[in-house]
Amino acid sequence: MSITRRGFIESAVVASLATSLNAADSNAQDTPKSDSRPAKRPILISAHNGFNYLDDAFAYLKSGGDTLDSAIRVVKGPENDPNDTSVGLGGLPNEEGVVELDACCMHGPTRRAGSVGAVRNIKNVSMVAQAVMQHTGHVMLVGEGAERFAVAVGFPRENLLTDRSRKIWLLWKENHSNEDWWGPGIADPNWKPPRTSPEAKPQADLWQDRILQLHARAAALGIEPEFRMAAVRRVLFPPTGTIHCSALNDKGEISGVTTTSGLAFKLPGRCGDSPIIGAGCYTDQDIGSAGATGSGEENIKVAGAHTIVENMRRGMSPHEAGIDALKRIVRNYNGDMTRLKFVDMTYYILRKDGAYAGVSLWQGYTKDTPHKIAVHDGTRRAEVTTPLFQGYSEEFPRVPDVPPDLAKDSVYLK
Numbered sequence: 001m002s003i004t005r006r007g008f009i010e011s012a013v014v015a016s017l018a019t020s021l022n023a024a025d026s027n028a029q030d031t032p033k034s035d036s037r038p039a040k041r042p043i044l045i046s047a048h049n050g051f052n053y054l055d056d057a058f059a060y061l062k063s064g065g066d067t068l069d070s071a072i073r074v075v076k077g078p079e080n081d082p083n084d085t086s087v088g089l090g091g092l093p094n095e096e097g098v099v100e101l102d103a104c105c106m107h108g109p110t111r112r113a114g115s116v117g118a119v120r121n122i123k124n125v126s127m128v129a130q131a132v133m134q135h136t137g138h139v140m141l142v143g144e145g146a147e148r149f150a151v152a153v154g155f156p157r158e159n160l161l162t163d164r165s166r167k168i169w170l171l172w173k174e175n176h177s178n179e180d181w182w183g184p185g186i187a188d189p190n191w192k193p194p195r196t197s198p199e200a201k202p203q204a205d206l207w208q209d210r211i212l213q214l215h216a217r218a219a220a221l222g223i224e225p226e227f228r229m230a231a232v233r234r235v236l237f238p239p240t241g242t243i244h245c246s247a248l249n250d251k252g253e254i255s256g257v258t259t260t261s262g263l264a265f266k267l268p269g270r271c272g273d274s275p276i277i278g279a280g281c282y283t284d285q286d287i288g289s290a291g292a293t294g295s296g297e298e299n300i301k302v303a304g305a306h307t308i309v310e311n312m313r314r315g316m317s318p319h320e321a322g323i324d325a326l327k328r329i330v331r332n333y334n335g336d337m338t339r340l341k342f343v344d345m346t347y348y349i350l351r352k353d354g355a356y357a358g359v360s361l362w363q364g365y366t367k368d369t370p371h372k373i374a375v376h377d378g379t380r381r382a383e384v385t386t387p388l389f390q391g392y393s394e395e396f397p398r399v400p401d402v403p404p405d406l407a408k409d410s411v412y413l414k
């Protein structure tokens with residue numbers, strides 16, 4: 001699959017760029033399937049990367065398991081999976097090559113919360129956030145203190161940087177600048193002089209060159225052939241990645257949890273929205289629960305999950321509540337679509353009666369990778385989210401298509 005978005009930008013995007021908020025309004029007024037379904041409980045809703053773990057968690061929830069424990073059963077799956085580069089073990093590291101994880105949780109029945117930020121060497125930070133809630137009088141611990149706390153309550157320290165994530169980071173490091181000592185030096189047979197005149201070649205050709213060079217370096221670093229294009233993609237467009245899950249049992253008890261490795265190659269110490277109670281996750285036993293994945297900095301500024309729960313308190317449906325939060329992000333940019341096309345956000349929303357919605361700023365990353373939520377209410381399924389804008393978020397800067405012989409057989413990991 002091609003790594004560029006250009007080929008995927010549909011005419012619908014162009015239309016939405018032109019009509020901005022009006023287009024958003026009319027699109028969002030369609031009643032989504034999920035709002036018109038009869039509400040059912042128990043129910044779990046999660047980010048799509050939780051799909052494979054819903055069966056086990058649903059059986060546990062249905063048999064009387066605690067709502068937060070059930071939600072953690074879902075998010076622990078990707079946390080433990082070395083091939084999921086968005087959370088836990090194998091998460092993409094910060095700019096120094098160190099994996100730093102964030103998580104928070106809220107337990108509706110006891111109205112408690114726990115959170116950890118920028119934690120190193122501990123894989124299951126969702127459970128560490130729960131342990132902060134259960135074993136301390138605090139709500140949030142960060143950095144070294146959070147790691148020491150985790151070890152004190154029994155979590156093992158382990159190296160979270162898998163070989164594949166380390167090589168992708170190394171590729172990013174080498175690509176970062178041709179004015180440092182990372183990457184092949186002038187004695188290397190493959191060394192190429194720095195480009196002197198960017199004007200000498202069209203921009204598209206320069207990008208093609210860069211992709212080809214990165215692909216060759218990925219091979220030299222030992223990245224498996226099928227992951228090379230995915231590695232190049234991550235280097236050019238550092239991804240975000242997260243999982244949220246909210247759980248509601250038949251008694252109406254509700255909880256939520258969000259966990260992440262955040263933004264790839266971030267500054268050490270950067271915390272996104274995921275550990276922020278009220279942004280990455282918020283649960284109120286009287287109303288419902290919401291969580292977020294996507295551009296963390298934008299979500300913090302609108303306190304997304306809290307905004308959604310408060311909207312539902314004032315009578316909005318889960319869908320309306322989520323769309324309103326997305327519009328606040330749009331408002332923060334005065335509807336400037338030249339900026340908003342590089343932002344994306346998905347909200348997972350569950351009301352106390354079992355009504356739910358998945359909404360997102362854009363339809364997805366590409367036509368082939370629409371945003372989805374995973375749901376289990378007795379039937380496990382994935383549902384496409386309702387977007388505020390028709391079209392696909394873009395990567396910055398844009399690049400031309402990948403040469404077909406490189407694109408073929410490559411695994412696209414977004």
Ligand code: ASP
Pocket residue numbers: 239240241242260261262263271272273274292293294295296297
């Ligand atoms: N929201 C997360 C963060 O900014 C990343 C993501 O959801 O993809 O850290």
